[in-house]
Amino acid sequence: MFGMVRRMRRDERGQALVLGAVCMLVVAVAVMSSVSIGHGVYEKMKLQDAADAQAYTLAVKEARAYNFLAYTNRAMIVHYNAMLTVMSYVSHAVYLDRTIGAAAKFLKVLPGIGPVFAAVSAMIKAWVKTVEKIVPTLVNVLTQLNIALWIAQEGMLSATLYDLYSDAKRDKSIHVTDPRAEVEFSMARNASFRDVPLPALYADLGTINHSNAKNFTHVLDDGPRSSSPTMGPDPTGMQTRGRLLNRNRNRLSDADMAKYRLLMGSMANAVRRDWTATGEGPVLIGREWSLRLCLVVGELRVQKTADSQIKSFSEQFEGNRNDQLFAADDIKMEVRPGCGLGFLDWSTVFELHFRVAADARNGFHQEYGNQKVSAHHPWQGITPFVTSDTSFVDPWHNHFGYPCNMVVLSKDMGAERGDGGDGSQKEVFQLDNLSRNHFLRKQGTGRFNSGTAESKGTTNLEAGIQESVLDMTWKYVGGKQDVFAQDFRQYSGGMMAMSVGRAIYHRPGEWKEEPNFFNPVWTARLAPVQTHWDEENLGWLIPSYRDAKWLFNGVTY
Structure with a gap:
């Protein structure tokens, strides 16, 4: 018997099993961690792609709207040029009638060549009557066409304004890229905004959607100022431009009217x-x-x-x-x-x-x-049209008049964002099964469950932390007690992505040309977030941006 005990003590078989079990546990934890991190990175990439796609889409809509204004303005110019041409026909016809025609009246009595002068006189008279009848009608038709083009410009502006209000249920570019993406709270605080008429949207002040719309219209000559808190009752300036059609209000002494008529x-x-x-x-x-x-x-x-x-x-x-x-x-x-x-x-x-x-x-x-x-x-005169008033005051902040739009999307990753509607907490997103099955739940020593010096007076249970739970969730993303982290989890659900799109005026080789609505060379770009105009929202979303501004006395990077 003692020999059997000695053999068992010397026997080394089975040691690899113990070592393998320990290693397998470590490998399992590493694999689960890698899968969790990898999945989180994948979800973040999808969300960022959705934000970039939406920001670029809005920039494309802005660029297309501005190019449409340029094309229609150029069409108006062509119409005015046609009016001047037909008016030239009239003045030239009057000149011919009063000179060549008048001389032909006397010369037609000459024998031999008289019939020639008689034919010349008749032709000139016919030409005068023709232009006198055609020109008034043609000028009126061209004037009405210009008014129709102006109405089309206003329609384009209003439609683009509505499209700038991002909403995941309405904007396909968001859900096509990431079906789980949601519009962040700071973009649209009124959840039912998409179901109300367009003017009601302007009342949703302080949101990024409202800032995007105002940033799009402040480039317009009669649009709201960048410093204005609201877009006002006439965000595109249509009522101001419309006064050009009213003879009693269309005064050259009025700067608003003079700039349009003279330009x-x-x-x-x-x-x-x-x-x-x-x-x-x-x-x-x-x-x-x-x-x-x-x-x-x-x-x-x-x-x-x-x-x-x-x-x-x-x-x-x-x-x-x-x-x-x-x-x-x-x-x-x-x-x-x-x-x-x-x-x-x-x-x-x-x-x-x-x-x-x-x-x-x-x-x-x-x-x-x-x-x-x-x-x-x-002739009622110059008809309304949309023109620009780009700003070169503080160009770093105002982006040389280029409109920008910020898009902020979030995704529910199981953070503390509220309940699912029935009072219960939302389920965690990752490794959800481990939490449901209580795997290794409450199996710790309880060392940190009391108000000791190590826990600084707060127990793990009070903080919602349970020891030995092998579950990597997003419940404490951004920090446990940080106020910003708590707000971030509440609004974003654990993950957030932002992007900035910009419509820029770019004619190859002519980078110094001032942006305008007469040349259709507007294009879309993605822009750096740090240079964005919406500092209030940006400071909340990125604390380091706010800190850098304070550190460098207002010079951000």
């Missing part, structure tokens, strides 16, 4: 065709020509000039004509002694003015001096 008028005048602006052509029948004759006693010069432009007048000018489509074909005769004596000045001996205009007082034909005769047709 669009200058843009239209800048792109006139050569024939519209000056109109070179053959002698006698062209819009611009010059003729010089050397006589015995001196030199004669006949100059034919032309002009077509949009003019803007103050309310004190001739009963408030407002804006005017103006076209002129003028003749001036000058003489001077001798021939080729360039040091002698010309003297004007005769002038003829063939001018037409369309304005708020039914326009006119002007033929001699300042006498305006023969009413032409009315």
Whole structure:
């Protein structure tokens, strides 16, 4: 018997089993930890992708809206240019009728060539009647088209404003990327906002959604200021621009009205065709020509000039004509002694003015001096349009007028976010089975379950911690007692991701060009979070951002 005991003492078989059991436990813990961490990283990547996708989507919508404004503004300019061109036809037709046509009336009695002049006179008369009938209708049609384009601009702005209010149940880009993603509380505090009319959304102040919408509209010339707490009852400035259609309120002395009338008028005048602006052509029948004759006693010069432009007048000018489509074909005769004596000045001996205009007082034909005769047709003037007012004041903070949008998404990872609706705590997300089956629950020594110095007066049970529970959950993400961590768990459910999108104005090779709504070169980008404008929300979401601002006296990185 003693020999058997000695053999058992010397027997080393089975030692590997003990070592294997210990190692397997360590490996199991390591594997579960790796799976837990890996799964958490995967969920974070999906949530961040969803935030990036939504931020970029909103930036694309903003860029498309601005490009739409640019295309429609350019279409308006084309229409104004067409109006000036047809008005040039009228003034040129009046010129032909009063000169070539008048001469043909007398020359048609000449034998042999009389029928030719009679045909010329008839053709000119027919051309004058044609343009006089067509031009008023065409100008009115083009004016109504411009009004329709303006209404389309306002519709685009309103639709984009609504789209900037992110909601996981409405924005497919969020759930397609991450089905479990939720819009964070600071974005939309009114959970039912998507079910109310658009104006009611503006009352949800202090949210990131509201800030995104205001940031989109403050780039507009009549949009809200960046410093304004609200967007006001007219966030796009439509009511201000609409006053252009009211003759009594459309005053050049009003800065809001002057900027639109002068800007669009200058843009239209800048792109006139050569024939519209000056109109070179053959002698006698062209819009611009010059003729010089050397006589015995001196030199004669006949100059034919032309002009077509949009003019803007103050309310004190001739009963408030407002804006005017103006076209002129003028003749001036000058003489001077001798021939080729360039040091002698010309003297004007005769002038003829063939001018037409369309304005708020039914326009006119002007033929001699300042006498305006023969009413032409009315034109209400420059129609409303959307333009920009980019800011270069404090460009680092205001991003050179570029609109930004912040997206903050969260995901329920089992943190203390509240209950599931029946009063019970939400189930933990990871290794959920271990917690339900009470695996190794309450199997610890209880060493830290009393108010000892090690626990600093707080027991584990009071803090909700149970010893020896092999379960890696998100219940204490961000810290156990930190106030920020408690708020973070309540609002986010344990995980959060943020992203910033930006619509930028970029013409390749022209980086110094000021952003505007006349060139459709707006594009979308993702932007650094640290440079974002919403400091209040950003300071809550990232405490280090707030600390860095205090540390560097307001200079953030």
